[in-house]
Amino acid sequence: PFCSSLTGIMLLEVFLVLGAVIIYFLLYKKKEETLPFKEGWWGKGQKPDTEEDTTIWPFKVETTEEELSDLFRRLDQARFTEPLENSCFHYGTNSVYLRKVVSYWKNQFNWKKQVEVLNKYPQFKTKIQGIDIHFVHVKPPRLPEGQSAKPLLMVHGWPGSFYEFYKIIPLLTDPASHGLSDEHIFEVICPSIPGYGFSEAPHKKDFNSVSAASIFYELMLRLGFNKFYAQGGDWGWLICTNLAQIAPNHMKGLHLNLASVTNMGFIHLLSILLGRYLPGLFGFQDEDVRRMFPFLEKGLYRILLESGYAHIQATKPDTVGCALNDSPVGLAAYILEKFSTWTDLEFHNLEDGGLERKFNLDDLLTNIMIYWVSGCIVSSMRFYKENLQKGIGTQKHERLTVQVPTGIASFPNEVMHTPRAWAQKKYTNIVSFHFMPRGGHFAALEEPELLAEDILQFVGKVEKEQLWRKT
Amino acid sequence: QTILCPPRSFDYSQKNAVLVPAAALGVGGVLVYWLTSRHKIKTIEMGDGWWGSGERPLKGKEDESIRPFKIETSDKEIEDLHRRLEQARYTPPLEGAAFHYGFNSSYLQKVVAYWRNQFDWRKQVEVLNKYPHFRTTIEGIDIHFIHVKPSYVPHGRAVQPLLMVHGWPGSFYEFYKIIPLLTEPARHSLNEGDVVFEVICPSIPGYGFSEAPHQKGFDSIATARIFHKLMNRLGFKEYYLQGGDWGSHITTNMAQMLPQSVKGLHLNVVFDNKRGLRRMISVMLGAYVPWLVGFTREDVRRMYPFIQKNIYELLRESGYLHIQATKPDTAGCGLNDSPVGLAAYILEKFSTWTDKSFLHKDDGGLESKYSLDELLTNVMIYWVTSSIVSSMRFYKENISKGSLTADARVGVYVPTGIAAFPQELAHTPRTWAKEIFKNLITYSYMPRGGHFAAFEEPKLLAEDIMHFVRKVEQL
Numbered sequence: 001p002f003c004s005s006l007t008g009i010m011l012l013e014v015f016l017v018l019g020a021v022i023i024y025f026l027l028y029k030k031k032e033e034t035l036p037f038k039e040g041w042w043g044k045g046q047k048p049d050t051e052e053d054t055t056i057w058p059f060k061v062e063t064t065e066e067e068l069s070d071l072f073r074r075l076d077q078a079r080f081t082e083p084l085e086n087s088c089f090h091y092g093t094n095s096v097y098l099r100k101v102v103s104y105w106k107n108q109f110n111w112k113k114q115v116e117v118l119n120k121y122p123q124f125k126t127k128i129q130g131i132d133i134h135f136v137h138v139k140p141p142r143l144p145e146g147q148s149a150k151p152l153l154m155v156h157g158w159p160g161s162f163y164e165f166y167k168i169i170p171l172l173t174d175p176a177s178h179g180l181s182d183e184h185i186f187e188v189i190c191p192s193i194p195g196y197g198f199s200e201a202p203h204k205k206d207f208n209s210v211s212a213a214s215i216f217y218e219l220m221l222r223l224g225f226n227k228f229y230a231q232g233g234d235w236g237w238l239i240c241t242n243l244a245q246i247a248p249n250h251m252k253g254l255h256l257n258l259a260s261v262t263n264m265g266f267i268h269l270l271s272i273l274l275g276r277y278l279p280g281l282f283g284f285q286d287e288d289v290r291r292m293f294p295f296l297e298k299g300l301y302r303i304l305l306e307s308g309y310a311h312i313q314a315t316k317p318d319t320v321g322c323a324l325n326d327s328p329v330g331l332a333a334y335i336l337e338k339f340s341t342w343t344d345l346e347f348h349n350l351e352d353g354g355l356e357r358k359f360n361l362d363d364l365l366t367n368i369m370i371y372w373v374s375g376c377i378v379s380s381m382r383f384y385k386e387n388l389q390k391g392i393g394t395q396k397h398e399r400l401t402v403q404v405p406t407g408i409a410s411f412p413n414e415v416m417h418t419p420r421a422w423a424q425k426k427y428t429n430i431v432s433f434h435f436m437p438r439g440g441h442f443a444a445l446e447e448p449e450l451l452a453e454d455i456l457q458f459v460g461k462v463e464k465e466q467l468w469r470k471t
Numbered sequence: 472q473t474i475l476c477p478p479r480s481f482d483y484s485q486k487n488a489v490l491v492p493a494a495a496l497g498v499g500g501v502l503v504y505w506l507t508s509r510h511k512i513k514t515i516e517m518g519d520g521w522w523g524s525g526e527r528p529l530k531g532k533e534d535e536s537i538r539p540f541k542i543e544t545s546d547k548e549i550e551d552l553h554r555r556l557e558q559a560r561y562t563p564p565l566e567g568a569a570f571h572y573g574f575n576s577s578y579l580q581k582v583v584a585y586w587r588n589q590f591d592w593r594k595q596v597e598v599l600n601k602y603p604h605f606r607t608t609i610e611g612i613d614i615h616f617i618h619v620k621p622s623y624v625p626h627g628r629a630v631q632p633l634l635m636v637h638g639w640p641g642s643f644y645e646f647y648k649i650i651p652l653l654t655e656p657a658r659h660s661l662n663e664g665d666v667v668f669e670v671i672c673p674s675i676p677g678y679g680f681s682e683a684p685h686q687k688g689f690d691s692i693a694t695a696r697i698f699h700k701l702m703n704r705l706g707f708k709e710y711y712l713q714g715g716d717w718g719s720h721i722t723t724n725m726a727q728m729l730p731q732s733v734k735g736l737h738l739n740v741v742f743d744n745k746r747g748l749r750r751m752i753s754v755m756l757g758a759y760v761p762w763l764v765g766f767t768r769e770d771v772r773r774m775y776p777f778i779q780k781n782i783y784e785l786l787r788e789s790g791y792l793h794i795q796a797t798k799p800d801t802a803g804c805g806l807n808d809s810p811v812g813l814a815a816y817i818l819e820k821f822s823t824w825t826d827k828s829f830l831h832k833d834d835g836g837l838e839s840k841y842s843l844d845e846l847l848t849n850v851m852i853y854w855v856t857s858s859i860v861s862s863m864r865f866y867k868e869n870i871s872k873g874s875l876t877a878d879a880r881v882g883v884y885v886p887t888g889i890a891a892f893p894q895e896l897a898h899t900p901r902t903w904a905k906e907i908f909k910n911l912i913t914y915s916y917m918p919r920g921g922h923f924a925a926f927e928e929p930k931l932l933a934e935d936i937m938h939f940v941r942k943v944e945q946l
Contacts, residue, residue, distance in 0.1 A: 045566075070558070077551070079807050081860035083800060084687050085524070091867060092801030205565050308797040312790030318564060319573030319819045320790075323805035323812020325560050330805015330812070337801045378562035385572060 035245035035397050038214040042194065042202035043130030054222060056126040059134060059198065061118045063111055067373060071328060075106050078329040089340060089348040093333040097352045101336070102329055104361050114366045118163065125198070126222060128215050134198035135191035135219065136162050140173045149173075149187040150252075150459065151225040153216060153243075154444070157234020158380055159335040161197045161370045162190040163363075164445045171452035180452065184459050189223065191216055193235060193383065197370045201379035208386040209235065210397055213242035217250070226250060227468070231455060233257040233443055235383065242397055244404040252468040253431070255407040255455050257443040258414060259423045263398050268422065272299070283421030287435045291417035299416060306341060306415055309334075313384035321378035331377060332368050339364060342441035344413045358446050401425075405467040407432040407458030409451060413440030431467060432458045512884045515727045520693050522676065522684035523611025533608055535704060540604040540615060542680070544596050548855060552810055556587045559811040570822060570835045574815035578834045582818070583811055585843050595848045599644065606680070607704060609697050615680035616673035616701065617643055621654040624667060631734070631940060632707045633668040634698060634725075638716020639862055640817040641923060642679045642852045643672040644845075649929035656937065661930070666937045666944070671705065673698060675717060677861030679852045684861070690868040691717065695724035699732065708732065713936060715739040715924055717865065726885045735912070735943040737888040737936050739924040741899040743907070750903075765902030769916045773891075773898035781897060788823060788896060791816075795866040803860035813859060814850050821846060824922035826894050840927050886946065888913040888939030890932060894921030912946075913939045 041047040080095040088094060121136045140149050152172060154165050169188050176182040192199035193212050202211075216239065220228055229252055232240035237258040244254045261268070271282035276293045279285070284292075292298055312320045324331040340353035347354030355364065371377050387395075406427040410417065412435070420433045434454055439447035462468065521527035561576045569575060602617045624630055633653065635646050652659050653668040674681035675694055684693075698721065702710055711734050714722035719738045726733045753764040754777055761771045774780060794802045806813040822835035829836030837846065853859050887908040891898065893916075901914045915935050920928035 074558075074808075077555075077808075079857055081800070081803065081807055081857060082685075084864070085685055087687060087800075091864060092798035093804065095800065095804065098804070203563075203566055205567065305797050308790070308794030308802075311786075311793040312802075315787050315790040316573035316819065318562070318568070318576060319815050320794075320802075321562065322574065322576065322579070322815040323809040325562055326555075326558075326812050327805040327808035330808050333801050333804035337798060375560060375562060382565070382572060 033400065034248060035210065035242060035400055037217065037246050038210045039129075040204075040207070040211050040214070041130040042200075042204050042207060042211075044203045047130065052130070053127050056124050056222070059123045059125045061115050061123070061198070063115050063373065068111060071111075071372070072106060074328050075102055078102060078327070080329075088351050089337070089353045093337045093340075094351060094353065095333075097355075098329065098333055098336075100352075101332060101361065101365075105328075105332070105365055109362060109365050111369060114362065114369065117166070118366070121166070121169065123198075126219070128218050128222070129211075131194055131200040131202060133191055133194065133200075133215060133219060134162075135189055136165075136169075137187070137189050137223070138169050138173050139187045140185045142174070143185060144182065147185060149185050151220070151223075151228035152186040152188050152455075153220060153228055153230045153240070154188055154190045155216065155230070155232040155236030155239050156190070156193065156196070157232070157236050158196070158383065159338055159367075159371065160234065160442060160445075161367055162192050163367050163370060164442060165190045168444045168448035168452050171448055172455065175452070175456065178449075178452075180449075180456060184456060184463065186229075189220070191219060193239065193380075195379035195383055196376055197374050201376060201382075206386060207383070208395075209238040209383075210242050210246070211386075212239045213246055217243055217247050220250070227252050229253045229255065229459060231255040231257075234441065238387070241402055244402045244406075245397055245400050248402075248404050251404045253405045253407065253459060253462040254402065254427075255409070255458050257409045257411060257451060258441070259408045259410070259418050259427065260416075261418055261422045261426060262392050263426070271421070284419050288417065288419035288421070291412065292419065302345065303416060309338075310384055310388070313381040314388035315385065317381035317385050318378055321381045324377045325375055328368075328372050331372060332365070335368050335371065336364060339442060342413075342415055343446060344440055345415070358440075359442075363445065402427045403429050405429050405431045405462045407454065407461075409434055409436050409443065409454040411436045411439040411441070411443050411447070413438075415441065429467075431461050512730055513727075513881045514730065515692060515695075515724060515881055517696050517699075517728055518692070519610075520689075520696070521611045522686050522689055522693075524685040527611065533611075535607065537605050537607045537704065540606045540680070542596050542599050542604065544592055544855065549592055552592070552854070553587055555810050556583050559583060559809070561811075569833050570819070570830045574819045574822075575833055575835065576815075579811065579815055581834075582814060582843065582847075586810075586814070586847055590844060590847050592851060595844065595851065598647075599848070602647070602650065604680070607701065609700050609704075610693075612676055612682040612684060614673055614676065614682075614697060614701060615643075616671055618669070618671050618705070619650050619654055620669040621667050623655070625657075628665065628667055631666060631668050631944075632702070632705075632710040633670050633936075634702060634710055634712050634722070635670060635672045635925070636698070636712070636714040636718030636721050637672070637675065637678070638714070638718050639678070639865065640820055640849075640853065641716065641926070642849055643674050644849050644852060645923060645926040646670070646672045649925045649933050652929055652933035653936065656933070659930075661933060661937065666940045668711070671702070673701060675721070675862075675865065677865055678858055679856055683858065683864075688868060689865070691720045691865075692724050692728070694721045695728050699725060699729055702732070709734050711735045711737065711940060713737045713739075716922065720869070723883060726883050726887075727881050730885050733885045735886045735888065735940060736883065736908075737890070737939050739890045739892060739932060740895055740922070741889055741891075741904050741907075743897075743899045743903055753902075766900050767916075770898065770900040773893060774900065784827065785897060791820075792866060792870075795863040796870040797867065799863035799867050800860055803863045806859045807857055810850075810854050813854055814847070817850050817853065818846060821923065824894075824896060825927060826921055845926070883908045884910055886910050886912045886943045888915075888935065888942075890915050890917050890924065890935040892917045892920040892922070892924050892928070894919075896922060912942050 080099060083094050083096060121138045123136050125132045125134050156162055156164050171178050172186040172188055195201040227250055230240040230243055237256050240254055244251050272295050275282045275284050276289060279289050324334055340347045340355050343358050406429055408423060424430050436450055439450060443451045561580060564575050564577055602619050604617050606613045606615050637643055637645050650670050652661055653670055677683040709732055712722035712725055719740050722736055726736045757764045757766045758775055806816055822829045822837050825840050826836060887910055889904055905911050917931055920931060924932045
C-alpha cells in the first residue's frame, strides 16, 4: 500500500511537470498568433445601413487648365529665403537649387504629358470600409504556355506613391523583354494607401497600418486572389508585414526592401555595445559591421538628424501639412529633401543635393504633383500620428512575429541598417537576405533592376520548394 | 644628556627660523587663494563675429550710427497677402480631432476670414510705430530695436534701463502691453512706481526687422554679445535684463558674459538640462518626500506625474523643435510662401503653450486669452519680413552644438529673479534653479499664465519684475 501511494505521488508529479511544460509551450506558441483583421468604417459621418457597394470601376487621372494655371500662379509668386553661405543641404533643401527646380517645373515640366504617362497603366477604384481605394492593376502582356501570372501586391510609402513602381512594373510583368528570366511572371497591383494620392483619406481617427493592411487584404480578395505575394518599403514594409500577420494563409511570400526592428530589447543594446568587437557572437556579418558602426554616428546621431519630420508629423500633422498644401514650392522642398538624403546621406554635402544623379526631375515632380493635385499631404502625414503616437515598440503587432516566407533586400544607403540577426527575431522564416550593391530608400524608383532581380530570385526559391505550404 | 643639550636648542631655533615663516607663507598663500577664488566668477568668453554677406571688410570702421526706423507697408504688399489668403487650400480635420492633430483647419478658415476682411494691417502698422524704432549695424548686420523712455519721471527717481528679449515664435511686439506698465507704472495703478524703467526691446537677428545673419554659426552667445554692444552703444554701462523662451537663454548668456554690466536678470522661464543620477533620484523621491529634496507643494503639483508631464507631453510638443534644429530651411520654406500655413504653425503655439487644456477645444482657446488683431500682428511681422526660415535656423545653430548645456557649467552670479508661470511647458523648482543661478533673489509662483507671459499676463509679469528690481536696488 505504501509503495503504490508513493508511485502514485511520483506519477502525479510527472504528470504535473509534463502538464506545466505543455501549458508553457502552448502559451509560448501564443507569440505566433495571427493579428486580427481590423474592422473599420472610415467614411464621412455615420455608417449607412445599406450594404457596401463592391463594384470596381476604372479610373483615369485627369487635369484641367484651371489646375495648371493655379499651379503656375503659385510657382510665380513663390517667396524664397537665401541659404546661408556654404550651407549646401545641411540646413535642409537649398533654396538656390530649389529655384532651378521651380524654373524647370514652370517652363519644361509638362503635367499633361505626365498624366498620360500615369494613365498608361490601367487604374481602378473601389469602395472598401467606406472609402474609395485607388490602385493600379497591370497584367502581363503575354504569358508562355501553361504559365499563370502570380499576383503581386506592391505598397508604397511616404513621401512616395504608386508612381514609384512605374519603372519596375514592366520588369515584373514582362521580364523576358527586359533581359530577365521569365520563369515567374507577375500581375502587379499597386494601391494607394488611404490618405495618399488618389485613394480617399479616412474621415475618422485611428487609421493605422493594420487598418491599411486589412483594407488591402479585402482588396486582394475582391480581385479574386486567394494566394498572392506582397512587396514593400517604408510604410509599405509595415503594411505588408501586418498583412502577413493578418492573413498568413493567403500570402505565399513577403518581400521587403526595408526591415526595421521596432521591438528592441536588452540583446539589441548589448549587440550595439559589443557587436563591433564580437560580431560573431551576435550573428553580425562583416557587411553588417561596416554599415552599422560606429553606432553613435551611423545609428543614433543619424536617426536624430533625420527624424525631425517624423516627430512633427507624428504629433502635429495638420499644422505642418497646412502650408505644404497651399505652397507647391514648400511641398516640393519638403519632399525633395527626402529623395536627396534618403538616397545617399552624403548628398547633403552637395549644393544640389545630388538629386539628379539618381532621378530625373520629371519623375520627382510627377510624384510631387500627385500629392499636390490630390491635396493629400496632410492626410499622408496623419498616418504617422496614427501609427506612432503611442510610441515606437508599444503596439501589439510589433510584438508578433511573421512566419510567412520572407525575402529581404538590404540596400546600403538606407538610413539605418538592420542586420539579419535582428530581422530574423521578427521574420522567423527568412528565405533570402541579400546585401544589395548600391541604392537607397526609394529602391523601386532608383534601382528597379536590382530590386526586380531580388524579388524574382526570392519568388523562385519560394515556388521551387512550395514553401508557403509549410507554414 | 647634558652633552646633547646645547646642540638641540641650537637646531630647534634654526628650524623655527625656517619652518615658521614657511608655514606662515603657506597658510597665508592658501588663505589668499581661497579668498580670491571665492570672488573669481567664471564668465563666458565674449569672442567676436561677422555676420554680413561675403568677407568681412578689412579696412574701415563699422558704421555705428543709430538710425530711426519706421515700419511701412504698401498696397502691393496687402494685395499680395489678400490674394494668398483667398487662394488658400484647406484639408478638413478628422471628426472629433479638436487641436489634437495640430491647428484645426475649420477654425483656421474663420481666422483667415477675419484676416482677409476685418484685420487692418495699415492700422496695426500705426500701432507698431507708436513706440520709437531704430536700427544700427553691429557685426555686419542691422539690428532693430524699440527704445521707450518714460514720458514723465518723478523727481529724484532713477530710471532703470531694461533690455527685454523675445523668443520664438514671438517678437518685440509681445512687449507692447507691458512696456507702459514699466515706463509709467503710476499711471497704470501699479505699486507707487518707485521703480521706473526705460525699455529696450531688440529683435533677435533673423527675426522681424533685424537683418538675418548670412553666415553659419549665429547662436545665443553671438546674440548676447551683440546685445551687450547695443546697450553699450546706447550709452548704458549697467542694466537690467528680462527674457523668456530664447530671450531667457540670451539674457542668461549676457549675464554670464559681462556680469559687471548686469544689475539684475529676470526670467519667466528657466531651461534646465541637467541630467544625472542625482536629478533622477530627486525626481523619484520628490513624488513621495518632496521636502527631502527641496520641492514645495506647488513644485509637486506642477511637476508630477513626472513621466506624463515632462516626458510624454514634452515629446508631444517638441516636434517643431526637432525639425527646426535639423532642417530649418525645409521646414520654413512652405511657411514663407503660404501666410495661412504660417499662421497655423505659429498660432498653434499660442494655443498650446498658453494652456495645455486648449488642445481639447475646437478653436484652440485662442480668443479666450488674446485678440485676433494682436495674434495676427505678430504673424504679420514674420510674414512681411520673410523671417520664418532665419528664425528657425536659430534652433539649429544653438542645439546642434549642444551649447544649450554649456551655460549650466558656468553658472550665473548676477542677482536673478524667476517668475514661474503655471502653464509653462516645463517647471523648474527653486532648488534646481539655484544650482545654476547662484544669486537667486526672488522666485515667484505666478497664479496664472503660460509661456507668452508678457503677452498674456503683462500686469502680473510687470509686478514681479518691479518686485525683483526693488529688492536688488535695496541690496
